Amino acid sequence: MNSFLLDGAEIPFEPGQTVIQAALAAGHYIPHLCYHPEFVPHGSCKLCTVRADGRPTAACTLPAQAGLKVESETEELNDLRRTLVQMLFAEGNHFCPSCEKSGNCVLQALGYDLGVMTAGFRHFFLDRPVDASHPDILLDFNRCVLCKLCVRASEEVDGKGVFSLAGRGIQRRLIVSAESGRLADTDIAVTDKAVEVCPVGVILRKRVGFRVPIGRRRFDARPISAQALEDAPRKPEHKHE
Amino acid sequence: MASFSMTDTTTASPPTPQSTPRLETAAQPERLRRVAIEPLTRVEGHGKVTLLLDEHDRVHQVRLHIVEFRGFERFIQGRPYWEVPVMVQRLCGICPVSHHLAAAKAMDVIVGARALTPTAEKVRRLMHYGQILQSHALHFFHLASPDLLFGFDSEVARRNIVAVAQAHPDIARKGVLLRKFGQEVIRITAGKRIHGTGAIPGGVNKNVSPEERDALLKDIYHVIAWSREAVALARQLYEQDPALYGEFGSIRAHQLCLVRADGAMDLYHGGLRARTADGETLFDHLDYDRYWEHILEEVKPWSYMKFPFLRALGPEQGWYRVGPLARVTLCDTIPTPLADHARREFLAYAGGSAARATMGTHWARMIEVLHAAEVIKALLHDPDIHGEDLVTQGERSERGVGIIEAPRGTLIHHYRVNEDDVVTRCNLIVSTTHNNQAMNESIRQVARRYLDGRRLTEGLLNHIEVAIRAFDPCLSCATHALGQMPLAVELVDASGQTLDRITRDAPSVC
Numbered sequence: 109m110n111s112f113l114l115d116g117a118e119i120p121f122e123p124g125q126t127v128i129q130a131a132l133a134a135g136h137y138i139p140h141l142c143y144h145p146e147f148v149p150h151g152s153c154k155l156c157t158v159r160a161d162g163r164p165t166a167a168c169t170l171p172a173q174a175g176l177k178v179e180s181e182t183e184e185l186n187d188l189r190r191t192l193v194q195m196l197f198a199e200g201n202h203f204c205p206s207c208e209k210s211g212n213c214v215l216q217a218l219g220y221d222l223g224v225m226t227a228g229f230r231h232f233f234l235d236r237p238v239d240a241s242h243p244d245i246l247l248d249f250n251r252c253v254l255c256k257l258c259v260r261a262s263e264e265v266d267g268k269g270v271f272s273l274a275g276r277g278i279q280r281r282l283i284v285s286a287e288s289g290r291l292a293d294t295d296i297a298v299t300d301k302a303v304e305v306c307p308v309g310v311i312l313r314k315r316v317g318f319r320v321p322i323g324r325r326r327f328d329a330r331p332i333s334a335q336a337l338e339d340a341p342r343k344p345e346h347k348h349e
Numbered sequence: 350m351a352s353f354s355m356t357d358t359t360t361a362s363p364p365t366p367q368s369t370p371r372l373e374t375a376a377q378p379e380r381l382r383r384v385a386i387e388p389l390t391r392v393e394g395h396g397k398v399t400l401l402l403d404e405h406d407r408v409h410q411v412r413l414h415i416v417e418f419r420g421f422e423r424f425i426q427g428r429p430y431w432e433v434p435v436m437v438q439r440l441c442g443i444c445p446v447s448h449h450l451a452a453a454k455a456m457d458v459i460v461g462a463r464a465l466t467p468t469a470e471k472v473r474r475l476m477h478y479g480q481i482l483q484s485h486a487l488h489f490f491h492l493a494s495p496d497l498l499f500g501f502d503s504e505v506a507r508r509n510i511v512a513v514a515q516a517h518p519d520i521a522r523k524g525v526l527l528r529k530f531g532q533e534v535i536r537i538t539a540g541k542r543i544h545g546t547g548a549i550p551g552g553v554n555k556n557v558s559p560e561e562r563d564a565l566l567k568d569i570y571h572v573i574a575w576s577r578e579a580v581a582l583a584r585q586l587y588e589q590d591p592a593l594y595g596e597f598g599s600i601r602a603h604q605l606c607l608v609r610a611d612g613a614m615d616l617y618h619g620g621l622r623a624r625t626a627d628g629e630t631l632f633d634h635l636d637y638d639r640y641w642e643h644i645l646e647e648v649k650p651w652s653y654m655k656f657p658f659l660r661a662l663g664p665e666q667g668w669y670r671v672g673p674l675a676r677v678t679l680c681d682t683i684p685t686p687l688a689d690h691a692r693r694e695f696l697a698y699a700g701g702s703a704a705r706a707t708m709g710t711h712w713a714r715m716i717e718v719l720h721a722a723e724v725i726k727a728l729l730h731d732p733d734i735h736g737e738d739l740v741t742q743g744e745r746s747e748r749g750v751g752i753i754e755a756p757r758g759t760l761i762h763h764y765r766v767n768e769d770d771v772v773t774r775c776n777l778i779v780s781t782t783h784n785n786q787a788m789n790e791s792i793r794q795v796a797r798r799y800l801d802g803r804r805l806t807e808g809l810l811n812h813i814e815v816a817i818r819a820f821d822p823c824l825s826c827a828t829h830a831l832g833q834m835p836l837a838v839e840l841v842d843a844s845g846q847t848l849d850r851i852t853r854d855a856p857s858v859c
């Protein structure tokens with residue numbers, strides 16, 4: 109079997125796998141946010157940045173190649189990742205203690221796992237009203253990290269195209285594909301994949317709130333680095349085309 | 350960094366004189382010196398006391414200004430209702446659980462949960478009495494006991510729990526342990542000591558497991574014993590100088606609190622009872638859903654905090670007191686035997702004088718600690734706390750009011766929620782606001798009696814804080830560093846010249 113080196117460890121891979129897929133399947137964690145094992149990689153958040161033969165590259169879009177030397181667990185790369193997480197926190201309004209996604213949130217879990225201890229940047233404190241128009245689903249735009257997972261899920265799985273990202277750079281934001289811009293005027297359903305997939309507290313089932321007590325939330329039991337390995341497909345069925 | 354600055358300058362634009370109680374507004378403020386006792390730290394809002402003195406140090410005006418965190422009411426608008434009970438805990442560093450529960454009670458009404466399941470009701474009560482215990486213990490042992498043990502004008506350096514621990518190690522230790530126990534009850538019922546999530550609209554998100562109960566039961570008998578000692582200590586301190594304690598900062602005040610349907614004390618739920626200073630009942634077992642028909646709020650030009658009053662008596666006469674003293678004296682009985690015995694002794698003491706005294710509040714507070722400990726014990730023996738039926742709901746309402754007796758007094762949360770599930774209006778009346786005028790009256794009494802015509806010293810100024818601390822630990826400006834806040838007291842004349850300066854440094858405890 110082909111293999112490459114990740115921080116000195118030999119990682120076997122099958123043709124078509126990306127570096128992150130092979131690493132996770134082999135029990136080696138590389139931090140990531142916009143990558144999801146069930147979706148085609150998007151490569152936008154850059155949290156999975158590694159050095160491949162010395163060059164910084166997103167591990168989620170990098171096809172595994174025999175003999176590649178990949179570095180991930182280095183102080184330099186983790187510093188970069190911490191900075192990215194701080195920037196994401198600064199861009200949105202994330203107040204973890206009163207967010208219902210707390211304990212189940214990938215951004216928060218990454219912050220803890222990477223040891224992000226300070227704000228790092230001045231927060232924007234944007235005023236972004238929620239869209240509560242839909243009877244069963246709430247959209248809290250304050251917490252979007254622009255991972256595009258909902259866009260991908262709504263298109264590829266639900267076949268609806270409810271969401272898209274608009275604008276560029278700092279103006280980039282999540283929008284609802286309806287003339288009114290309101291979620292109530294789309295055909296989204298509470299059972300849609302797009303609702304389930306949001307890694308942070310943007311797309312929420314209404315009236316659930318804090319039903320799961322502290323201690324029984326997803327990342328209470330184990331940090332995201334361990335949880336991601338638990339969740340990783342062991343077989344390469346989700347290959348990068 | 351927290352510090353006090355005491356500046357002495359001539360007043361800015363003088364407020365218009367009005368027919369308010371003596372010392373609220375001076376007749377010719379422009380000719381007076383101004384002294385401000387000002388903490389720069391913020392806990393639940395922040396407080397400042399200003400005194401206007403003439404050249405003979407006669408006091409002409411005394412005002413307690415509290416900057417209230419009203420921004421919250423705006424902030425919560427547009428948020429989903431189920432987030433509110435967790436979000437509101439940002440309001441107060443000392444009793445976040447009271448806000449958590451008052452908001453949850455209001456949201457119960459929104460989701461139509463008129464009666465909770467027995468498990469939900471009891472787990473919430475457990476959480477609340479845990480909160481009473483920890484907050485009262487902090488208030489009395491950490492913040493107030495130095496004044497009471499060492500004297501109202503004791504050395505600044507001794508006014509903290511560290512000095513109490515040195516002089517009276519046993520008292521300090523038990524105070525710390527009582528508080529810890531209360532925090533543990535909160536952790537088990539709410540999930541965390543602070544910013545827990547236990548109470549949700551219509552119920553709770555967890556029960557208490559038998560293991561968790563056993564962990565608490567292990568200590569509960571000690572806790573009851575320590576609470577009894579705390580009552581005895583509060584009494585003993587009062588007895589050191591009944592004449593002083595009886596008169597210090599005392600005021601004739603109408604009173605308000607919740608009582609159970611049978612008139613017994615209930616800090617979690619009940620109807621509103623209001624009595625005048627003469628004991629005449631203004632209303633009783635009032636359904637708090639319509640509290641706003643009986644309690645109005647007045648705005649005064651010199652304060653950011655509103656002044657609530659009982660509508661029946663009007664804005665001039667209708668101010669009232671809430672908190673431990675009101676509750677212990679207004680209830681017909683306390684439904685746990687040890688605390689009720691303590692209540693009767695308290696009411697009977699010196700012809701009822703302690704039960705009318707501002708400084709009697711500490712004694713009443715410790716009676717509530719004992720009650721809380723007894724209630725917690727009973728709840729821990731109740732199998733309902735292990736139940737699985739946690740949440741209920743019914744017909745939705747647009748408007749929800751939740752009232753609870755928080756450690757410092759009646760706490761009102763009032764919301765409107767639209768059909769999209771977001772909050773459109775919010776009004777909170779916190780204990781400190783209810784007591785606004787009562788605290789002002791109390792410190793005016795102290796100023797008249799102790800400060801008038803005398804050269805101000807730090808010890809004398811502490812007398813003002815002692816009176817405030819009987820009601821509220823936050824404004825005493827002592828909360829953040831547990832009574833050891835760095836303090837700079839400056840007397841500055843009209844030209845800005847510093848005449849005098851007293852400072853104390855904060856030990857690195859917080």
Ligand code: SF4
Pocket residue numbers: 251252253254255256257258259282305306307308310311
């Ligand atoms: S709403 Fe959620 S899933 Fe969609 S882009 Fe934003 S963070 Fe990603």
Ligand code: FES
Pocket residue numbers: 139140141142143150151152153154155156157166167168169
């Ligand atoms: S996880 Fe690879 S770029 Fe986001």
